[in-house]
Amino acid sequence: MEIAKSKEPGQSLNWRDIQQMTYTWHVACEAMRLAPPAPLAFKEALTDFTFAGFTIPKGWKTCWSVHSTHKNPAFFPNPEKFDPTRFEGDGPLPFTFVPFGGGPRMCPGKEYARLVILVFMHNLVTRFKWSKLIPNDKIIFKPVPFPEGGLPICLHPHKN
Numbered sequence: 779m780e781i782a783k784s785k786e787p788g789q790s791l792n793w794r795d796i797q798q799m800t801y802t803w804h805v806a807c808e809a810m811r812l813a814p815p816a817p818l819a820f821k822e823a824l825t826d827f828t829f830a831g832f833t834i835p836k837g838w839k840t841c842w843s844v845h846s847t848h849k850n851p852a853f854f855p856n857p858e859k860f861d862p863t864r865f866e867g868d869g870p871l872p873f874t875f876v877p878f879g880g881g882p883r884m885c886p887g888k889e890y891a892r893l894v895i896l897v898f899m900h901n902l903v904t905r906f907k908w909s910k911l912i913p914n915d916k917i918i919f920k921p922v923p924f925p926e927g928g929l930p931i932c933l934h935p936h937k938n
């Protein structure tokens with residue numbers, strides 16, 4: 779809300795504002811941890827390797843799960859709890875929070891996605907009060923996250 783308070787009504791966000799929206803981004807990250815928009819991705823093994831006692835031969839197609847990494851209690855204690863403070867300080871260990879993948883083929887759209895998400899959240903919060911019409915609408919995976927009831931909401935514009 780610091781950024782929202784510093785703006786005149788109708789004044790647009792600038793790049794410096796975006797860089798300072800740390801808490802908002804932590805909230806978005808925690809939402810993507812619990813419901814990763816891309817919950818799995820495919821890779822081809824370039825060499826033979828062993829993982830968790832399984833030998834994966836070169837050339838095999840593998841599927842890695844963002845979802846199970848994000849729910850691993852060794853990296854995210856009490857993993858079902860929505861807690862944006864997990865991202866404070868140094869945040870999660872490298873390659874444990876991977877909604878955009880990791881390594882050389884990491885999502886090239888990450889920064890653009892961050893920009894769009896932050897601008898959307900800023901405008902939603904500063905312009906509207908909103909409420910869910912289905913209070914306990916669940917997120918289901920088929921295989922991407924989807925609100926079971928379609929997440930209808932009621933938007934009430936702020937007075938000023």
Ligand code: HEM
Binds near residue numbers: 878882
């Ligand atoms: C919240 C939004 C987004 C999420 C969660 C997301 C997630 C991902 C993930 C998990 C991968 C696979 C990375 C890997 O295999 O290591 C990926 C790849 C990719 N993403 Fe995104 N993405 C998002 C938005 C975007 C946007 C906005 C663009 C383009 C403007 C984009 C373009 C791509 C491309 C081209 C690849 C393939 C990269 C490659 O194979 O070298 N993504 N994304």
